[in-house]
Amino acid sequence: MQNHRDESELLRQARRYDKEALAWVYQEYHEAIFRYIYHHLGETHTAQDLSGEVFRRFLQALQNGGGPTRQLSAWLYRVAHNLMVDELRRRQHRDHECLDDTQGEFLQSDTENLDELASKAIATERVRCALATLTEEQHQVVVLKFLEGMSNAEVAEITGKTVGAVKALQHRALYTLRAELAASETPAPTQAASTTAWAPSFSG
Numbered sequence: 001m002q003n004h005r006d007e008s009e010l011l012r013q014a015r016r017y018d019k020e021a022l023a024w025v026y027q028e029y030h031e032a033i034f035r036y037i038y039h040h041l042g043e044t045h046t047a048q049d050l051s052g053e054v055f056r057r058f059l060q061a062l063q064n065g066g067g068p069t070r071q072l073s074a075w076l077y078r079v080a081h082n083l084m085v086d087e088l089r090r091r092q093h094r095d096h097e098c099l100d101d102t103q104g105e106f107l108q109s110d111t112e113n114l115d116e117l118a119s120k121a122i123a124t125e126r127v128r129c130a131l132a133t134l135t136e137e138q139h140q141v142v143v144l145k146f147l148e149g150m151s152n153a154e155v156a157e158i159t160g161k162t163v164g165a166v167k168a169l170q171h172r173a174l175y176t177l178r179a180e181l182a183a184s185e186t187p188a189p190t191q192a193a194s195t196t197a198w199a200p201s202f203s204g
Contacts, residue, residue: 039148152166
């Protein structure tokens with residue numbers, strides 16, 4: 001994820017509450033932060049609320065004379081990660097179900113594309129359930145690397161780890177994911193096909 005503006009100058013302008021600079025930060029990062037949270041939590045409304053809270057905290061930090069002086073992206077992702085950890089702790093007393101918007105759409109649909117929606121819902125559910133078996137660190141690396149398309153160096157910057165540690169987490173995570181997906185396969189050809197198609201995308 002490369003910025004198209006000089007970050008140091010951008011942050012200096014943001015500290016002066018320059019509207020253009022603040023708007024650029026929001027436009028540049030909001031969608032990515034939303035996706036990052038959604039990939040972890042699987043709930044659109046919660047992802048919207050927490051991504052909004054990330055930028056509220058950014059503004060609050062600037063008001064208090066704090067906030068990032070460099071590595072803006074890493075700062076925003078770390079705030080997002082901390083908010084997700086807090087949210088997951090609040091959920092611990094509730095049973096977790098691997099459901100998402102696609103499945104809701106499938107359950108309510110009476111249209112001709114029911115088969116397509118069903119396949120999409122099943123594949124998404126299986127992937128999310130498999131991701132849920134990873135450790136917190138492995139999950140974070142997989143989301144940033146493969147769902148957000150970041151390089152190992154960018155993931156290392158956000159997580160505060162070395163590139164070597166990121167690669168090791170990635171290797172263990174992919175091994176676990178492949179094992180979980182293989183274990184969840186059913187005899188139905190469509191299930192096997194969707195798993196086969198998905199798994200190689202993590203082998204880059």
